[in-house]
Amino acid sequence: MHVRNPEGDPAQVSQEALVERVLRSTASVQAVRPLYQPIVDLRTGSIVGAEALARWPHAPGVDPSLVIERSRALGRVSEVDRACRNAALDTVTGLGYLDDGMTIFVNVEPDALIERPPESGNIFDTSTKGLRVVLELTERALLGDPAQLLNVVADARRRGLGIALDDVGRNADSLTLLSLIAPDVVKLDGALIAGPPGHEQLHIIMAVSAYAEATGAVILAEGIETEAHRQRAVDIGATLGQGWLLGKPADLPPTRWPPVPAPRRVHLTDKPLHIPSKPSEMLDADPPRTATRAVLVRYSRYFEDQALASGEPLTILANFQRAEHFSAADAQRYGELAASNSLVAVVAVDMPTEPAPAVRGTAIPGDHPLAREWTVIVLGRHFFAALIASDPGPADKPDRKFTYAITHDRLTVVAAARALLQHLG
Secondary structure (H helix, E strand, O other), rough: OOOOOOOOOOOOOOOHHHHHHHHOOOOHHHOOOOOEEEEEOOOOOOEEEEEOOOOOOOOOOOOOHHHHHHHHOOHHHHHHHHHHHHHHHHHHHHHHOOOOEEEEEEEEEEHHHHHHHOOOOOOEEEEEOOEEEEEEEHHHHHOOHHHHHHHHHHHHOOOOOEEEEEEEOHHHHHHHHHHOOOOOEEEEEEHOOOOOOOOHHHHHHHHHHHHHHHHOOOOEEEEOOOOHHHHHHHHHHOOOOOOOOOOOOOOOOOOOOOOOOOHOOOOOOOOOOOOOOHHHHHHOOOOEEEEHHHHHHHHHHHHHHHHHOOOOOOOEEEEEEHHHHOOOHHHHHHHHHHOOOOOOEEEOOOOOOOOOOOEEEEEOOOOHHHHHHHHEEOOOOOOOOEEEOOOOOOOOOOOOOOEEEEOOOOHHHHHHHHHOOOOOO
């Protein structure tokens, strides 16, 4: 990952100076040399893949995360990210690691992928044909711009690339977004295996286990540095591992690692990410249920009250059609939700960017399809619920009946949430 601390003692030069040395010119950025840390099957001890880690020989000891942070401030994150990911694959293909079942994990910055020029098209300049490539995303990206990240994941899936979510467990709130991104590989933060798990860590482990059981995703434990770490990783359900006990970052061996037989390869889904254009596409009741706005308001408030009382991190997404429907009482309630949850967002015509403290607001045009829908979605570690309603109009008929559904089905709720999430500003 870009954020992995470099091995070895840093030189007696400040990190700021080292970062500036990397970013001095395009040539100095492109002088990146990747090292590769093995990813090991904990059941057999065999190497099934590797993570590419960015290093700059002319700036020994530089923290790659600081390079990314500074390049983002300078508007150069796309340049740096592209140099890192291309170098990772150039080395792999140059040594002939093709069609051998080995999986290469490459760190990416979602905003850099969004910013890539249209003429470049591909995520990599090097062809990925014959390679099993997984894009590694961070929890930080999840909470920073989830709509942008959703687009990156959908694009990667269309290109046949896998998705890994890194450092899971570092921020418990991001677990509520796990199902939305649908990673093939969940990489557990090393803190989860550093010692016997505490109460909050058990919550995280159980949530990840539930996700893996429901989706077939693979659990990978990072930071395995001792035999005790390895055993804890196995105990909590990890089948893959990474850490100094299993292999330090190094150049790829010129003799190549042994091919990975099909049954032992890292499982990557071939299914595209399902993103409906609007939540009402998930309405399939026959005959449909109908209710007036007054009834839907009561249902909405019940969902919101359940969220306030849950005591666990949640993601709450809502569509109020028009900002005038988002009352002062709604603003107070959603502000309370945002005070204890990392992502609370509302969409409506003329909705301000922050309609309540810490609540993300997105305005849509009056003729937007979402202006004819009413939606409240709540996602937790184990809790999934959605009210999805379609407004038949006309707007000046207050007693008109909406077609609606209430669902707790995980797949339906997640798909509806993606439909709403993609419109967040």
